[in-house]
Amino acid sequence: QQQQPLAMNSNSEYTGGQSKDNIDGAPLSTEGQIIIEEKQSKPNGEVNIIQYIRGNFLGKGGFAKCYEFTRVKDKIIFAGKLIAKSTLTKTRARQKLLSEIKIHRSLVHRHIVGFEHFFEDCENVYILLELCKSQSMNELLRRRKRLHELEVQCYTVQMISALKYMHAHKVIHRDLKLGNLFLNDKMEVKIGDFGLATKLEFDGDRKRTICGTPNYIAPEILEGKTGHSYEVDIWSLGVIIYTLLIGKPPFETQDVKTTYTKIKKNQYSFPEQIKVSKQSKSLVASILQLDPAQRPSLDEILNHEFFRIGQSIPKHLPSSTLACPPSEN
Numbered sequence: 001q002q003q004q005p006l007a008m009n010s011n012s013e014y015t016g017g018q019s020k021d022n023i024d025g026a027p028l029s030t031e032g033q034i035i036i037e038e039k040q041s042k043p044n045g046e047v048n049i050i051q052y053i054r055g056n057f058l059g060k061g062g063f064a065k066c067y068e069f070t071r072v073k074d075k076i077i078f079a080g081k082l083i084a085k086s087t088l089t090k091t092r093a094r095q096k097l098l099s100e101i102k103i104h105r106s107l108v109h110r111h112i113v114g115f116e117h118f119f120e121d122c123e124n125v126y127i128l129l130e131l132c133k134s135q136s137m138n139e140l141l142r143r144r145k146r147l148h149e150l151e152v153q154c155y156t157v158q159m160i161s162a163l164k165y166m167h168a169h170k171v172i173h174r175d176l177k178l179g180n181l182f183l184n185d186k187m188e189v190k191i192g193d194f195g196l197a198t199k200l201e202f203d204g205d206r207k208r209t210i211c212g213t214p215n216y217i218a219p220e221i222l223e224g225k226t227g228h229s230y231e232v233d234i235w236s237l238g239v240i241i242y243t244l245l246i247g248k249p250p251f252e253t254q255d256v257k258t259t260y261t262k263i264k265k266n267q268y269s270f271p272e273q274i275k276v277s278k279q280s281k282s283l284v285a286s287i288l289q290l291d292p293a294q295r296p297s298l299d300e301i302l303n304h305e306f307f308r309i310g311q312s313i314p315k316h317l318p319s320s321t322l323a324c325p326p327s328e329n
């Protein structure tokens with residue numbers, strides 16, 4: 001079946017018809033690796049071919065499969081998100097992907113996954129991103145169970161710096177969760193996956209709809225009465241901080257409906273058996289407020305006493321903390 005081009009401005013020629021680049025019939029390198037070819041048409045009519053080697057599988061999301069993509073000419077390795085065009089037959093799905101690309105490529109920040117490039121062939125859309133070798137905070141927490149306050153301080157400072165940048169550019173992420181917080185080989189946090197993000201048109205603009213089911217959803221989105229804005233990201237940040245300290249999300253239950261009820265009533269508690277400072281509890285409580293207007297701003301969060309517990313906060317943590325807690329001294 002012939003698939004439509006996603007966009008005319010993807011820098012790649014849409015050739016139509018039979019694909020040479022689908023996985024079954026893909027060209028192979030001499031070592032038997034799968035080669036993906038990007039065809040760029042030049043103004044003089046010539047076609048420039050850029051080759052990538054599709055390497056290790058990195059993970060699977062709702063729509064995308066992610067692999068290491070090595071650009072043959074300079075050996076730079078990216079995270080390549082591969083989205084089958086067969087999943088993009090509905091206009092809405094195409095618009096969502098285009099919006100993700102448009103928003104993500106406009107953001108350049110140390111703590112946001114770098115957007116390198118995107119292109120398409122007949123079968124797939126490919127998004128090349130900065131490779132985050134140390135996976136996401138989901139895997140980190142699975143290995144570590146929960147983190148020390150010093151680590152949570154360190155990661156939160158980095159997340160806030162990205163969020164300040166994003167909000168200054170009128171972008172709301174709307175799906176902040178551990179699985180969308182990536183770590184590179186230097187253990188720097190990188191916010192990724194802009195699939196549910198939105199850009200406000202003007203100051204004071206509010207969004208009413210959201211497609212998809214964010215994990216750490218804010219109560220005002222569930223109520224759906226007043227519209228929502230930047231404060232939904234602040235709420236999710238509170239849920240993330242709690243989850244990193246305690247080891248599981250505050251409103252987690254066996255089924256989504258009960259979780260949503262608990263969110264709408266702001267019903268959560270700190271388990272007694274886990275030692276958490278009063279500063280941490282006070283920070284989480286100040287963020288997880290049903291009324292979005294009562295939640296602190298990003299600068300107010302940074303000024304909270306939570307960030308003054310213990311010694312100075314390191315810029316980043318050693319990679320040994322991927323598996324073991326940091327030493328206490």
Ligand code: ADP
Nearest residue numbers: 058059060061062063064066079130131132193
């Ligand atoms: P979807 O948009 O379909 O949900 P994701 O963006 O969540 O897809 O990506 C799917 C998986 O690919 C992730 O869970 C993660 O394991 C991996 N992945 C995504 N982006 C990167 C990246 N920049 N570096 C390394 N791995 C990544």
